[in-house]
Amino acid sequence: MLLRMAFRNLFRNKRRTLITMTAIAVGMALINVTITIQHGSYTDLINRGVSSIAGHVVVRSPGFLDDPELRVTDSAAHAKRLASVAPDAVVQRRIMLGGLLSSTSGSAAVQSVAVEPEISRDIGSMYDEMVSGDWLETDRDIIIGARLAETLDVKEGDKLVFMGQSGGEMTSRLFRLKGVFKTGAADVDGFMVVMPFAAGQEILGGNDLATMVTLHLDDAAAWPAAVDAAQTAFDGTDVDVLSWKGALPDVDAFITADRSIGQGMLFALFIIVSMGVFNTFLMSVLERTREFGVLQSIGMKPNQIAKLVLVEGALLGFFGVCMGSLLGVGLSYPIVVSGLDFSESMGEGMSNAGVVMSTIVYGAWDIPRMVVFAFACFVVTFLAAIWPAWKVSRLEPVKALRNQG
Amino acid sequence: MSIVQIENVTRDYTQGSHTVRALRGVDLTIEPGEFVAIMGASGSGKTTLLNLVGGLDGPTTGSVRIEDHELAGMTAAERSELRRDRIGFVFQAYNLVPVLSAVENTEMVLILRGEAEATRREMAMKMLGAVGLEGMENRRPNELSGGQQQRVAIARAIAGAPALVLADEPTANLDSETGNEIIALMAKLNQEQGITFVFATHDPKVMAAAGRVIVMEDGLVKEDRRS
């Protein structure tokens, strides 16, 4: 009976209820859309970071953050050990090396990444961004960015000399340009080159060195377990075992910062919506003072009347959140399927914390978060009904009856 | 046992800084089956007296017994239960819950008492029949005339077989013909079923129908005549 009355009470003033529900729904929908966009772009950023300069599990030298020249030795053995942690995953070794790349026309400061060609190609990374030429085959092949190719005025087949210093020795090595990639991000296209792992090791003077040994999972979500397993496997060795978070602190930091700004806005919306609901509720309760007096006179206890108001609050919250979730999902759907095209504002590409971001941002469903926020929205609405309900429970029938209604 | 026994009762109200003494020492006894009208100008204490009789309020000093339950010292919750079980109300206007139909309004008291669904629906329908509203049970208050609304209020008031029904100016908003009908209905219920009625009123028709008229002035009973 209480439920029936609460439900019908809600729609006594259809317009007002609808407007209040719209406020809740709009707030809810915005939350959903924001979460979807954020989740999609963060996941993309993480995936790209993982595939280009890190892994889901990363093995590297302690102190790497302070001195990126520190490398692990026995890289092959480490690779084998890492592979045993997750047999289905891919393990690769990389060397990062800074130096000078020269052609006959000029030079440029570059950061080179030496990768194992077959493994790297399968995982993705630069292979997907190639615009001309072919992927690495022989030890003398090198791949550079489009901007760099322009600066050095080279095309496939031309000679390039890489000069670097490691362990006190200045070495230079001859390469031939095999292919060109283009990510769109100026700092990557003009600064990064990719060479075969063997070539990198040679420049470093042999010794089975690598900057990092990384693990790449098929199912990204399984990374916590993999990190744990790896840490156990490498216990007692002299290397650091990190998750992608430890290896990509800038990405992690960016996501945290970006998320907090969004959170700030959502918090504000929550407060505003709950104030609107509070107002509506208070009004609808004050309007019915006399009616509550009559109910008390026929024997309804104040607590029962208060419960009625709370149920109304719960119903309002429930319908508002449902409406909002539907609206939110509806608005997010095209973003998930076709994405938002930011190329107008981002240009061809942009790098963030060393990782290239795509210009088309696809949304991704973050169901757990959406559910949590829906619940929070419901609770906030319900809380707005508490004070009016409390006021009602303290009504004295005599005073209430004297009201005009 | 008298239905209502009021002894030496005062009731004070504080409004801001000053205190108003609405009742200054009232003694009153009402026996079962009576049809009583309480009259008086505004400020005479008539409404306050009715509130006490109806258990809507408690006395400042003195004793108010309804069917031997002492009101003085009762908590709000206890008075609530008393009203639910033993007293029915008909107000001048706004008696009914707008979102409930006639039969739902009528069975409210029974629901509050925890009666089973089948029996209470049956009882409510019977009551609506007794007040002459068969066929109207599913109508909402805004679909009923003033007189019909009052009939539903009466049906609700008697649905729980109360000891006492209080009516506060029940005919004030009705035209004279409808008013007469309502009074006749209540008189019929009083005679046929022995339900005690206590009115607060200005309406001469009610006073004419009443077996006993109490006149209030300045917080005291001025006259108490039986016809």
Next chain:
Amino acid sequence: MWWSLAWRNLWRQRRRTVVTCMAMAIGIAMTMAIICFQDGFNSEMTRVMVDQRLGHIQINHPDYPGRRSLHDVMSGVDARVAALEADETVSSLTVRLNGPALVGGEKKSEGAFLVGVDPTREDAFTHVSTMVTEGRYLSKEASQEMVLGAELARRIDVNVDDVAVVVTQGSDGSMGNELFTIVGLLSTGDERVDRAGGQVHLRDMQALLVLDDSAHEITLRTPDADSIDSTKASISANAGAADSVVRTWAEVDPQTQKMLAMNQSMNFVVMMIVLVVAGIVVLNTMMMVVYERTHELGVLKALGMKPTGVLKLIAMEAMCLTTVSVALGLLIGGLLDWYIVVQGIKFMDGDLTFAGVRFAGRLHGLVDPVMLLNIVVSSYVIAMVAAGWPAWRASRMLPTEAMREV
């Protein structure tokens, strides 16, 4: 008289008015806070990219911006610079010659973006000497000195007073190496400098690259942002030489410009979202206000008040409501902004790199008066729109209908 009536009407239902004002005020305050933070972000980005790296206007060799090849230089730089410094529309100027090089200490080398600059001019342009974290900036005269980005120095394990080897390829194709003394370390916010760059004297660089009296960039600043286009036009007309091109910074780096523009529009989006939701709350309130006073408004109409009068009365109440909200919002927002500007917000440990700019983990906000005005005006507009419908309905009601509704 009417304003007084409107104002008093507002306070008949004190609690409701207070709650509504709070809702709107919080909306305004949060918008102010978020925008203040974003603007801080934006302004740092602008400082690094536009003030430091790009300037307002750049003069380069026609092919340089695309290819950035060593050979795309302008010659006769000294003369050009003299001419430009005489120009009143130019407020400051600096000259740069870029020489990618391998820079190394005893054990380690790395590729670096070395820039040859005229220290006096460069310092006047970017105040780079204030960004030296250790040691000092370059001397006025060329003396084989170098300042390095702090990160880079750490990675190649060199310190102030160490000698570093610089290996470059000259314009004649030959590889040369020279020794430079490191006199200071830099932390500018520009990733390209801090992590992988450094500066030497222009003359030293010209010698290293065998490019006499040449430069890649002449970077100018105008007195204010509005005069960029006109200054560009006047310089282009005067310059005349075929081996140079004059461009605004937006033309040099459209990507940065687009990003800054996007950040600006994000501010607008946030504002609209928050204020619209607050507007819905105002709508609700105004509707209740009108509904409750139906009878009273009917009486006023019966007494002769015209429909427009009723409309005006309701509108005035909405104005009063908004004014209180805006005042309250500005107060709360002002406090929040003050905190964000003075104390800053620490949003993570360590630093963040975004689009080539390095942000310290503690970001200080910026208050833009124009944006504030924007927020205030938008609040009024939205509140008026929200009140519009109930007000219109109230004005159209017939007096008899209204008075029947008690």
